[in-house]
Amino acid sequence: MNAVDIHSGDDLRDLYRELILDHARSPRHFGKLDDATHTAEGINPLCGDKLRLFVRLDADEKIAAASFEGSGCAISVASASLLTDMIIGLTVTQALDSFAIVTGRLTGSDTDRELDAAIDLGKIKALDGVREFPSRVKCATLAWHALNSAIHGQSTPISTE
Amino acid sequence: MNAVDIHSGDDLRDLYRELILDHARSPRHFGKLDDATHTAEGINPLCGDKLRLFVRLDADEKIAAASFEGSGCAISVASASLLTDMIIGLTVTQALDSFAIVTGRLTGSDTDRELDAAIDLGKIKALDGVREFPSRVKCATLAWHALNSAIHGQSTPISTE
Amino acid sequence: MTQLKKSDVRLDTECRPDFPALHQDISSHPLVYLDNAASAQQPSTVIDAVAYYQRHDHANVHRGVHTLSYRATEAYEGARDKIQSFINAAKRSEIVLTSGTTESINLVAQSFCRPRLAAGDKILITHLEHHSNIVPWQLLCEQTGAELVVAPINKSGELRTEAFDQLLTDDVRIVAIAHVSNALGTINPVKDIIAKAKSRNIAVLLDGAQSVPHMPVDVQDLGCDFYAFSAHKMFGPTGVGVLFGREAVLDAMPPYQGGGDMILEVSFDGTTYNDLPYKFEAGTPNISGVVGLGAAVDYLRSVGMTRIAQHEQQLLEYMTRRLEGIDGMRLIGTATEKASVQSFLVDDIHPHDLGTILDHQGVAIRTGHHCAMPVMDFYGVAGTARASLALYNNIEDVDRLIEAIAKARHIFG
Amino acid sequence: MTQLKKSDVRLDTECRPDFPALHQDISSHPLVYLDNAASAQQPSTVIDAVAYYQRHDHANVHRGVHTLSYRATEAYEGARDKIQSFINAAKRSEIVLTSGTTESINLVAQSFCRPRLAAGDKILITHLEHHSNIVPWQLLCEQTGAELVVAPINKSGELRTEAFDQLLTDDVRIVAIAHVSNALGTINPVKDIIAKAKSRNIAVLLDGAQSVPHMPVDVQDLGCDFYAFSAHKMFGPTGVGVLFGREAVLDAMPPYQGGGDMILEVSFDGTTYNDLPYKFEAGTPNISGVVGLGAAVDYLRSVGMTRIAQHEQQLLEYMTRRLEGIDGMRLIGTATEKASVQSFLVDDIHPHDLGTILDHQGVAIRTGHHCAMPVMDFYGVAGTARASLALYNNIEDVDRLIEAIAKARHIFG
Ligand SMILES: Cc1ncc(COP(=O)(O)O)c(C=O)c1O
């Protein structure tokens, strides 16, 4: 199968970077957050991904803590893990901005440079490989949609199908 | 429209022969038979033909009287009229034979020469033109199917669709 | 012979080449297809879109991670977007893909009405409905003890609005009415009806089977709760239809059929249903049919619904005038507001015989009750002959119809 | 590498050229299509039959006197005859054309069961059913207060027959069971089950979606009351399916949907329904889809169902052996009697990731719950990867699958 290796190696390696595989294997902030002020569930019926995101806002509307639980493919778990890493310490506004930026980047529908500049995407860029795999974009954005609805206080599970 | 006349005249004239048009305009034995011993309804949902056939059998199983009522296209009315003309005086067996012969002739599915020879089709042959119009065969056979079920004593309306 | 202006309404010259089925001989005569209200012909773009999909992109939708499944899903959902924009629905979740108008109406009867109907509640329809907008309600009435109320029509085939108003009482749970009648061509005053029903909080379903192919339709402007139509009457494939439903209304309804795709989670302890519109799309959908419907929508938009309506309006006027010129002609359906359909009877020639003679000259019309038996009863006839127009028909088609009728009169004469 | 005998079982060499969709590259690799249980590809004869119908013969069926309508009706009803003979039904009136297995099962639930169910009555299914054979019964239970009883399976994915026997009590009104499981490939002992149910006068519905494409099916020999299947799994179009029902049973059922074609007479005083099978075919049917299904039946018969079953059986054995040879492999569904499907998990690679990596090498498999969530729950997994075979698959396809899995393990390694 040399042909396979030569041709398709890059895209796949780009999708499953070491950082992604690492977060998928050892997700950060995994588990329930008992004193969460906000929570939302995300379901991706396509692959059966199902996760719940927990956020604790402190008095000045900053994200003091975040975690998630659930199960899913490597992309959705790594994305959730990276998300929790990133949003702790952000203000609510910054968190919502990063929702807009990340989903925009991944779907290609929205590339608001201004926002982009204002927030340090850091490791989130590791998700960029998903853009070559349109059927997987929903896995990568699932946790972000859950973040968005958690903050907006929606209570029904959101689905990305 | 000369082209039309030249080409298609014959088939159509064959279908709508004078004899057929005559029986359609002035159907014989039209009306209810009050002392009928057998009756059945025939429905052709395709054109909305709906007729009821009446038969009176006498003691020696001969058809003493027959009539029909209802409405339908020229072909089904003419066929019913020709049928009543023909079957009066036949035995039940002869009537059932003629059902088999006529429907066989018209559908082309059954051409039992032996039967054919045994019964004088007479004017019924005027229906032969319908063979070139497969979508109209059911109009021509409707009354015959009603005859068959009347004799067999079926009570639900029969439909030729 | 009266002629249409040869200006921009000669849509047919533009469109006819697109429809392969029109270019054939029937009984050695070039086909004149005037049975569009029953089912329309398809442009090559539709036929080819379906075949292309089958040759290159087919797989099951929604649950697949592989390329073909992704392509099939994009094609299927892309068609939904086209339909949404075509009828100007506010959201794509309001477009439920069904197997046809008939299923769409049955869905509303069973899912929207059945759970909320009590004995004595009323369902209001009109005397000019297609069986598809009668029988589902009759079945529902049997199931629930509700009552079917029928608003009368006048001799021209128009809704008697004063009578309708009186029947629109507070115990009516839904008004279900054809936008355009398939047997008579009548365009019903649906905006008025919707306004009156809305003022009493009564739901309205429009049967749009005969309107969508012939005029611009904007469901938000209409303000109806449900709008049902079929792909095969709008130059798309058979086996596909649409139910538009307002989101809030659809949301409150239980599912219609159970199966794959309409669920989020299934367990024997309880099942949660999927979001709209998927909640109402159980099982593998008619993917290739929906792809074809998407192509049909593209086609209609490229021609332009306003131009289509104008073209057909002028042609209908011409056809009516020509038919009226025939001795022994009886026109059935002579409403002031009409679209694309004319029913008629000639002398006492049975419509079925007329249909055969016309077919023998290459002219395809429909004869019979047109799935509207109550309309036939109203006029005291067993059936009619019906010529129905589409964007590709032209003056020559009408002329051929008229000549063929003359021939029938000659044979029966 | 183990090889199949190259004798007459190499159906694939014979059949592959007939399927245009198989001859394309995906991510620069020749497509290996192993998602047949979700939906199969179509031979050119099917695609062309549909396109030919659209170009030459299309019109609405049943009620037309003109030539195209006659041709369309002949094509439609001719397909019904082919289906009848394909599954050996006694009468053509026993073949109801639906939009798919899902609709077929919903029809039985609503028309056969709903009117005769009382609270406390039972419906018996099994733990390995597709959602289409679960959710319609759950909806029905909600509507009627009946109880859904689920016969358990064992770790191999086989029905536990002694438990089933105990659940088959006299208050069971219908047994609804898959002939072949789509998630596990298990062939259920349906003849035994039918015999047991019949001895207690209990109706039996078989979900044949996964059997009809892969083995000879004879509904008279089986003796079931209902048999449901979908055209798109048997190389025909989407949006078409079949419900076989025994005449006496269908006759006693009220209609399912109301509309055109399913009636004899409609009036506001009362409506009489049409004869079988039309009573259950409301509205304009999927004519072109049915024509395509007819062509698919012709195709299957020309190849021969026994040869197909043999070919797939040998290929399944080969595939199972090769999969077992992979480290970290967990096969899900290891029944003794199996057909054409293998579910599996590798290491702790999520099936969805596996699916993406395989797709990137041109290998199309399905991943997820396969519309059988209770099966997934039973095995304690969120989903599986599933490779499913059809008559055109071959050893090379399986080899490509195995290599692609190796690559996935390498990436995740
Ligand atoms: C066993 C089984 N039953 C029912 C179905 C439903 O078939 P459809 O989606 O064609 O209605 C399927 C296919 O998805 C199946 O595999």
Ligand SMILES: Cc1ncc(COP(=O)(O)O)c(C=O)c1O
């Ligand atoms: C006004 C009207 N309603 C409903 C229908 C039913 O549509 P379908 O047969 O496509 O379900 C038709 C077409 O026959 C129609 O003309």
